[in-house]
Each structure stands twice: as structure tokens, then as C-alpha cells.
Amino acid sequence: MTRRTTVPAFSDHRRDHGELLYVYPVVSRRAGGLSIGINLxxxxxxxxxxxxxxxxxxxxPRTRTVDLDVLESELREVVEQVGSGELWTLPRFASTPEPLRRLNDFAFSGDGEPTTYSGFEEAVERVIRVREEAELVHAKVVLITDAACLHHAHVRRGLSRMDDAMGEIWGKLDVGTAEAYERVNRTLVPFKRVLKNLAEATSVRPIVIQTMMLRINGHPPPPQEVQAYVARLQELEERGALKEIHIYTVARTPMEPWCTPLSDEELDAIVAEVTEGVSAPVRGFYGPPEGAR
Ligand code: SF4
Structure with a gap:
């Protein structure tokens, strides 16, 4: 069963850290520790x-372009703050419990899709360099992605570098049907393209699937939609092992007010149904407590 974890730092997902433009540390529920976010x-x-x-x-936005030299020096600065313990003295992080004061990963995430940045491959190289220089080879390099661009040559090269450095792909799959995809993800990228890219990525290495399940206009996902979602996961598992499936719900202010969190019971029921249908471990992450919604 999914557990609610109440750690103040979990509710603080600001993507800023002092004057830094691209790098932002967060204590992440899903990572179970500190994640150094990189916003491309x-x-x-x-x-x-x-x-x-x-x-x-x-x-x-404070800037509209990526300067990889600045990004790399920001990475070094944050890594130093973690190494010296200074990070945990900052008001935002001071109440973080001891077991979570561990660097779990460097994560390409941020305010859009990281792989749309043309310098993605070089950005991966820079992160790996800083991680190795700081002897943080236990920290994973994570790509949080909507999977729409994974077939592009420069992205594939970046992924292959990540594979050499404990890389992990967290690919988005929120729905099971093209109709729901149109309603929820609202993109010109065909659903088939995303499914193909996820399948290809899965056939090369185990990937994590990250799924947002939510209420739309007050209604939780209909049973047939959840069944179709499980069927898509099963198709992926035919191509290769999935590492984990993360199912979460709305936790912060969404773009559209008609998107609201599932109740804990609704989330638990979906997690149970998905667990029945797939081999990979399934983890659920609750939304805010009832009174705070
Ligand atoms: S949630 Fe969707 S729209 Fe927002 S950054 Fe991620 S992929 Fe883009």
C-alpha cells in the first residue's frame, strides 16, 4: 500500500536556488533523497x-537560453554545498530528516522537455564529468522525459552515455488510449510515436514509467481507461523489463483547474489493479492531505 510521507521539504519544489539559472536541489519523495535538478x-x-x-x-523566465559553461559551474557549486553540508543549513533544507540527506541523483527535469534542447548530449557529458570529478559515482543520472524525442540521434547518443553512468530514464505514460492522451497531454506528437519510443528505450535498458492519474472535472479515470493503460504497460513489458512504475496524482497547482487529485483510496485501487497486471514493482504517491486540497 502507498504511504503518505510528511516531510516539509517534499512540498517545496521551487526550481530556483539563489541566483542559479539552471540547477536546483530538491528533496524528492520519489527519489527518497536529494535530487539535483537540471533545467534545460x-x-x-x-x-x-x-x-x-x-x-x-x-x-x-529569467533566461531563455542554456549556457552549458554556466550550468556546469552551477552544478559544481551545488555539489560543493552538498559535500560540505552547507546545503542542510539553508532554511529550505534545514528540517530534512537525516536519512533523506543523501544525494540520490542528478535529474534532467525542469520547466519543459529536456530532450528538446539541441545540446542535450553535451549536457549529459557535463553532468557525468562533474559527478565523476566529485567522486559521486553512486549518484544516478536521471532523465525525466515525455519520450517524444527519444528517437532523435543526438538524444540516443546522450542516452547511451547515461547508460554508462548509472543512467535511468523516467518515461511519461499517463494514459492508455489516444483519446485520453489528446485530452490530458495535449500535443501534436502522435501517441503511437511516444509508445514506440518507450518500447525502444525499454528494449535497451529497464526504464521507469511515471504516470499522472487524476480527476478530470471531478471524475477519476474510468475503468476502461485504466485497463487500456495496463495493456500498454504489458506491451512494454513484452519488449523488455520495466524497472518500476510510479503512479502519482496532482500535488501542486495544475495548469487547468478541472484537474484535481485522486483520493488516497482511488490511488490505492489503481496501484492494486496495475500491480495485478504487470511484473514490475508499482509505487503510488498520494496527493496533498484531504484538508489541504
Ligand atoms: S507536465 Fe507536460 S507540459 Fe508540463 S513540462 Fe512536463 S511534459 Fe511539459
Missing amino acids: NPDKVCNFACAYCQVDHQTP
């Missing part, structure tokens, strides 16, 4: 327009 989309432009998107589109 500071312009907040994405190839999807997910109805539940929780990127802050109200605050204008």
Missing part, C-alpha cells in the same frame, strides 16, 4: 501542454 528549458517551452502541468507559467 529555462524558457518554459514544452512540446506537450499537459492539462495538469505544474510548471509555474505565471513567473516570467
Whole structure:
């Protein structure tokens, strides 16, 4: 069963850290520790327009371009703060419990789709370099992706470098049907393309599937939609092992007000149904407590 974890730092997902433009440390529920986020989309432009998107589109971007030299020096700065323990003295992180004060990963995430950045491969190289220089080879390099661009040559090369460095792909699959995909993910990228890319990625290495399940206009996903989603996961498992499936729900302000969190019971029921249908471990992550919704 999914457990609610109440750690103040979990509710703070600000993608800023002092004056830094691209690098932001967060204590992550799903990572179970510190994740050093790398934002390759500071312009907040994405190839999807997910109805539940929780990127802050109200605050204008501080920059619209990526400068990899600046990014690399920001990475070094944060790594140093972690190494020296200074990070845990900052007000935002001071209440983090001891077991979570471990660096789990470097994660390409942020305010859009990381693989749409043309310098993705070089960005992977820079992260690996900083990680190795700091002797943090236990920390994973994670790509959080909507999977729409995984077939592009420069992205494939970046993924292959990640594979050599404990890389992990967290691929988005929120739905089981093209109709639901149109309603939830709102993109010109065909659903078939995303499924093909996820299948190809799975056939090369085990990937994590990350899924947002939510209420739309007050209604949880209908049973046939959940069944179709499980069928898509089964098709992926025919291509290769899935590492884990993460099912979460709305936890912060979504783009559309008609997107609301599932109740804990609804999430538990979906996690149970998915667990029945697949081989991979399934983890659920609750939304905010009832009173805080
Ligand atoms: S893929 Fe991520 S960043 Fe892009 S719209 Fe969807 S939730 Fe937002």
C-alpha cells in the first residue's frame, strides 16, 4: 500500500536556488533523497501542454537560453554545498530528516522537455564529468522525459552515455488510449510515436514509467481507461523489463483547474489493479492531505 510521507521539504519544489539559472536541489519523495535538478528549458517551452502541468507559467523566465559553461559551474557549486553540508543549513533544507540527506541523483527535469534542447548530449557529458570529478559515482543520472524525442540521434547518443553512468530514464505514460492522451497531454506528437519510443528505450535498458492519474472535472479515470493503460504497460513489458512504475496524482497547482487529485483510496485501487497486471514493482504517491486540497 502507498504511504503518505510528511516531510516539509517534499512540498517545496521551487526550481530556483539563489541566483542559479539552471540547477536546483530538491528533496524528492520519489527519489527518497536529494535530487539535483537540471533545467534545460529555462524558457518554459514544452512540446506537450499537459492539462495538469505544474510548471509555474505565471513567473516570467529569467533566461531563455542554456549556457552549458554556466550550468556546469552551477552544478559544481551545488555539489560543493552538498559535500560540505552547507546545503542542510539553508532554511529550505534545514528540517530534512537525516536519512533523506543523501544525494540520490542528478535529474534532467525542469520547466519543459529536456530532450528538446539541441545540446542535450553535451549536457549529459557535463553532468557525468562533474559527478565523476566529485567522486559521486553512486549518484544516478536521471532523465525525466515525455519520450517524444527519444528517437532523435543526438538524444540516443546522450542516452547511451547515461547508460554508462548509472543512467535511468523516467518515461511519461499517463494514459492508455489516444483519446485520453489528446485530452490530458495535449500535443501534436502522435501517441503511437511516444509508445514506440518507450518500447525502444525499454528494449535497451529497464526504464521507469511515471504516470499522472487524476480527476478530470471531478471524475477519476474510468475503468476502461485504466485497463487500456495496463495493456500498454504489458506491451512494454513484452519488449523488455520495466524497472518500476510510479503512479502519482496532482500535488501542486495544475495548469487547468478541472484537474484535481485522486483520493488516497482511488490511488490505492489503481496501484492494486496495475500491480495485478504487470511484473514490475508499482509505487503510488498520494496527493496533498484531504484538508489541504
Ligand atoms: S511534459 Fe512536463 S513540462 Fe511539459 S507540459 Fe507536460 S507536465 Fe508540463
